[in-house]
Amino acid sequence: MPKKVTVKNSKSKKKPKAKDKEKEPDLKEKLKKRRNKKSFEEAHIRVTTYLEKSVREKMELLKDKGMIDSYTQLINLSIKHYIAKHLD
Template identity: 45%
Template structure:
């Protein structure tokens, strides 16, 4: 099939994109190997590898902000408990309270 002047077949462009992807994938692999080599040491003639620690998710990745209103006396009690180190934080206390309520009230 003949193409009008000024048009190219799309398949040719895709081949070049695939080659670029393969080049970037091999570059990513070499970066991974370099990082692995940096974490590989010899100790008394034996290989020593550093433990890989998983990164803890940030607070904003694990929580959603919700605005609510507490009764004044409940808020005072919670603040008092927090001041006396009976609870870590109001957020944790409310989350734990809601979890407890949901599991006792709505779970099978």
């Protein structure tokens, strides 16, 4: 019976590449920021309001086209703009 021959695969022992070393600090920073980030509920308050149907339809079009990420984002930006114009 022939002897078993083992072949060492150079790919099995991966050395950390320079790219991996560069990513480590970024990953640590992201994790640190995530820990310090407030949850959605801590950063926001729920407000119930009524919109005109035509306004809601236009908001849906903006979202479908990818022009806004969320209704919350649009409303917050709109109100901030209005406040800046009229109160500042």
